[in-house]
Structures are given as structure tokens and as C-alpha cells.
Amino acid sequence: RSEASLRLEEVRSVVKTVEVEELGQTVDDLRYDGSTVQPGQVKLSGPASQIARVKKVRVMLDLGSLRPGVAVQLAVEALDGDNQPLPLAISDPARVEVFPALAAASTIASVLVVPDFEGQPMFGFSVASYELTPASVRISGSSAAIANLQTLATEPIPIDQARSDLQGTIKLKVPDGVTVTPSDEVTYKIRIVPTPLRPNR
Numbered sequence: 001r002s003e004a005s006l007r008l009e010e011v012r013s014v015v016k017t018v019e020v021e022e023l024g025q026t027v028d029d030l031r032y033d034g035s036t037v038q039p040g041q042v043k044l045s046g047p048a049s050q051i052a053r054v055k056k057v058r059v060m061l062d063l064g065s066l067r068p069g070v071a072v073q074l075a076v077e078a079l080d081g082d083n084q085p086l087p088l089a090i091s092d093p094a095r096v097e098v099f100p101a102l103a104a105a106s107t108i109a110s111v112l113v114v115p116d117f118e119g120q121p122m123f124g125f126s127v128a129s130y131e132l133t134p135a136s137v138r139i140s141g142s143s144a145a146i147a148n149l150q151t152l153a154t155e156p157i158p159i160d161q162a163r164s165d166l167q168g169t170i171k172l173k174v175p176d177g178v179t180v181t182p183s184d185e186v187t188y189k190i191r192i193v194p195t196p197l198r199p200n201r
Contacts, residue, residue, distance in 0.1 A: 009047040009048055009049060010047075010048045011045060011046065011047065011048070012045070012046070012047075012048045012051040012052075013043055013044065013045040013051070014043070014044050014051050014054065015041050015042070015043050015044075016041060016042060016044055016054065016056070016057040016078075017040060017041050017057070018037045018039075018040060018041065018042055018057050018058065018059060018076060018096055019056055019057065019058045019059075020035045020037060020058070020059055020061050020098060021058050021059070021060055021061065022061050022063050023060055023061065023062050023063060023064075024062055024063045024064040025063055025064060026063045026064065026066060026102070027064060027066075030066070030068070030102050030103070030104065031102065031103045031104065031106070032063055032066070032100060032101070032102060033101040033102070033103055034100075034101050035061065035098050035099060035100045035101065036098070036099040036101070037059070037096050037097070037098055037099075038096060038097045038098075038099065039093070039096060042057060042076055042091045042092060042093060042096065043091070043092045044057065044078055044089045044090065044091055044092075045089070045090050045092065046086070046088040046089040046090055047088055050078075050086045050088045050089045051089055053080040053081070053086060054078050054079070054080065054086060054089055055079060055080055055081045056078075056079050057076055057077070057078050057079070057091065058076075058077055058079060059074035059075065059076055059077070059096060059098060060074065060077075061074065061098060061100065066100050066102060067102075068102045071097050071098060071099045071100075072097070072098050072100070073095045073096070073097050073098075074095060074096060074098055075094060075095050076091040076093070076094060076095060076096055077091075078091065104142040106140045106141060106142070106179075107140065107141065107142065107143045107146055108138060108139070108140045109138070109139055109140075109146055109149070110136055110137070110138050110139075111136060111137060111139055111149055111150060111151055111152050112135065112136050112150070112151045112152070113132050113134065113135060113136060113137060113151070113152055113153075113154065113172065113186055114132075114151045114152070114153050114154070115130055115132060115153070115154050115157055115188065115190075116153045116154050116155065116156050116157060116173075117156070117157055117159050118156035118157060118158045118159065118160065119158055119159050119160025119161070119162075120159070120160060120161075121159055121160075121161070121162045121163065121192050122161045122162060122163045124194055124195055125162065125163050125192050125193065125194055125195060126192070126193065126195045127159065127190060127191070127192060128191040128192065128193040129190075129191045130188060130189065130190045130191065131188065131189045131190075132154070132186050132187070132188050133186060133187045133188075134182075134186060137152060137172070137180050137181065137182070137183075137186075138180070138181045138182075139152065139178050139179065139180055139181075140178070140179045140181070141177045141178040141179060142177060145175065145176070145177035145178050146178055149175070149178070152172050152173065152174070152180070153172070153173050154170045154171070154172055154173065154186060154188070155170050155171045155172070155173060157170055157188060157190070159190060159192070162190075162192050163192060164192055165189070165190060165191050165192055166188070166189075166190040166192065167187070167188060167189045167190070168187070168188060169185050169186070169187050169188075170185065170186060170187075170188055171184055171185050172184050172185070172186065
């Protein structure tokens with residue numbers, strides 16, 4: 001007569017917070033800014049020996065498959081201290097919903113600053129030269145926002161009826177969705193000189 005030994009083990013439960021582990025990279029022009037999990041905690045039930053070994057509960061999130069505004073349902077996995085699965089630790093619910101936060105990835109470029117003069121110097125005078133500091137700035141934003149930006153103009157600099165040098169600080173015309181560093185202001189120095197008289201022929 002064969003005999004079989006049957007081992008009975010106490011069933012236990014524990015509540016654990018779900019962690020999100022990311023795999024891969026997001027598609028171009030998207031930046032991953034973390035996730036919200038619903039529900040954020042799950043109840044694990046199973047043999048006491050398995051429940052005692054649970055160190056964390058995770059879901060695996062494939063960043064390459066994410067799309068803005070779209071939640072994903074992922075299977076919950078219980079792991080021990082060596083990151084090995086504990087298949088007898090059953091999660092309730094078995095799947096959770098993950099809401100990834102996605103934003104447009106920033107593109108960085110360097111552009112020249114150009115002046116926008118308003119008006120004309122006094123008759124007999126002209127702009128001999130000008131200096132903008134800084135002469136170029138770094139801009140960041142979505143690739144669509146800065147795709148066609150080669151230069152960045154200042155706000156209008158009034159030179160109407162000027163007959164002597166001008167200097168001051170002026171803001172830049174910054175399009176929506178674009179950030180400028182180190183500052184969205186530049187200083188200007190404009191040299192105004194008498195216009196040379198043309199000799200009569």
C-alpha cells in the first residue's frame with residue numbers, strides 16, 4: 001500500500017503597494033513623467049511561507065507602447081527578495097490600471113538674437129552699428145514649436161528721432177511653448193552717427 005504525505009499550510013493575506021517598473025524607452029517627442037496606479041494597493045493571499053517571502057509587488061510597463069491619454073491594464077506580480085516570482089501569492093485584483101503621465105519632450109537649440117528697430121533716427125543721422133548681449137540664446141520646447149526658429153527678435157527698440165547713442169534692456173519675442181535661457185531679456189548698445197554728406201557732382 002502506497003502512502004502519500006499531505007502537508008497543510010496556513011493561508012495568509014497581506015496588503016502591498018504596487019510598484020511600477022519601466023521597460024524600454026518612449027517614442028520620439030514624448031517624455032515619461034511617472035505613473036498613477038489604480039488601485040494603488042492589492043491584497044495578496046496564499047500559503048504562509050510564500051506570503052512571508054513577499055518583498056514587493058510590481059507591474060511591468062513597456063514605455064515604447066505608451067500613448068498620451070491612454071491607460072493600460074497590467075498583471076500584478078509578487079516577488080521575493082531576489083526578485084523571483086512567487087506564483088502561489090495570488091493578487092486581488094489580478095490586474096491594475098496604470099495611468100502614465102506623458103509630456104512633449106523638449107528639444108534644445110541655439111539661435112541668434114536680432115534687433116527690431118522701431119522708427120528712424122533724426123534726419124542726417126543713421127545707425128552705424130549695434131551690439132546685443134547675449135548675441136545668441138538657447139531655446140527649448142517641442143520640436144514642432146522650434147522647428148522653424150533660426151533667430152529670435154527683440155521687442156521693438158525705439159530709435160525714432162535719435163541723434164545720439166542708445167542703450168538699454170529689451171525683452172525678446174518668445175513664441176508660445178518656447179523657453180529661453182539664460183534669460184528672455186538682452187541688453188543693447190546702438191551707435192548713432194551723423195550721416196556723411198554725399199558730395200554734389
